[in-house]
Amino acid sequence: MSDPAASPLPIRCLLVDDDPSIRELLTGFLQPFGMRLDAVADGAAMRQRLPSHDVDVLLLDLMLPGESGLDLCQWVKRVQPSLPVIMLTAQGDTLSRVLGLELGADDYLPKPFEPRELVARIRAVRRGAWATPQAQAQASVAVRIGGWRFDRVQRRLYDPEGVMHTLSAAEYRLLVAFVDHPDQALSRDRLLELTRAPGVEANERSIDLAVSRLRHKLGDPDAQHGLIRTLRGTGYLFAPRRAAP
Incomplete structure (x- = not known):
């Protein structure tokens, strides 16, 4: 399997967040870093988007209208277990972070966050998704x-x-x-x-x-x-x- 870091193709991210300002900010911010962002506001739109779009990393807000991020994470890991998920959580919401990781989330980032840190985390989980189990165990950020x-x-x-x-x-x-x-x-x-x-x-x-x-x-x-x-x-x-x- 080839190394994604050597590929000219952008990392395709799907953001699920009901805050339009965050969707707009990240759409413009990630592009210069070789990432293409598609953004939706809720779980219903996410369920429609995932089957018809190739997604490399899912950015999933915890607090969403309708289905919560925890419920959506559990569903995603059931239907697409290899898709890396980064959960966006409220600052200090330790219990939800733990639950998210237990449900299969690959990483979490508390809000408000530094966008450049999100870039590093996307790259980290992307590398992990391409690595062999042995390489994953030895990998370090x-x-x-x-x-x-x-x-x-x-x-x-x-x-x-x-x-x-x-x-x-x-x-x-x-x-x-x-x-x-x-x-x-x-x-x-x-x-x-x-x-x-x-x-x-x-x-x-x-x-x-x-x-x-x-x-x-x-x-x-x-x-x-x-x-x-x-x-x-x-x-x-x-x-x-x-x-x-």
């Missing part, structure tokens, strides 16, 4: 960065001693962009495109400040030979395979 470990789904950064460091939303989006494009020259304009967030004003200076903070957090201020290298007149290059000090 954690990325090694020098002596550091970055869990891109849980949004956690651990130093070489295992201590967790928090990331701001801008730092998280920037680090994910670098991790997704290792050893590539990225202009500031390209980084703005990769890290844009709805409703947030950003410019090239914002990128420079975020890079500076991220370097400081990683304890790696060397702009010439470190993890995040400045390319004069171009932008930045992320070198994750640099040996840990």
Whole structure:
């Protein structure tokens, strides 16, 4: 079976959410990341859409008019057990998250969420759907960065001693962009495109400040030979395979 990451085809997502603002926001946001989103407002529309459309990942809101997201998740896993499901839940609704996972959901994301985090989770469950059982058991969303470990789904950064460091939303989006494009020259304009967030004003200076903070957090201020290298007149290059000090 081929690796989906190497395929030029977009990841086809179906969103079930009764909030029109979320449907509109995600439809535009996911497209630059190689994802095509179809959105419906309730379970009835979802049941009609699934048989006639190829869907790679289902994004399923918990609180829906009519049938709940939990009921729909149970139905989906019965009729299409291999379809990855990410449940969108209310912040702090631990019981529903647990029930959703027990009913077969592959992941969950509490609202309000950072859209860039949703991209990472979609990619993670998509990789899991294509992997063999052995590969799934060994798969990790954690990325090694020098002596550091970055869990891109849980949004956690651990130093070489295992201590967790928090990331701001801008730092998280920037680090994910670098991790997704290792050893590539990225202009500031390209980084703005990769890290844009709805409703947030950003410019090239914002990128420079975020890079500076991220370097400081990683304890790696060397702009010439470190993890995040400045390319004069171009932008930045992320070198994750640099040996840990």
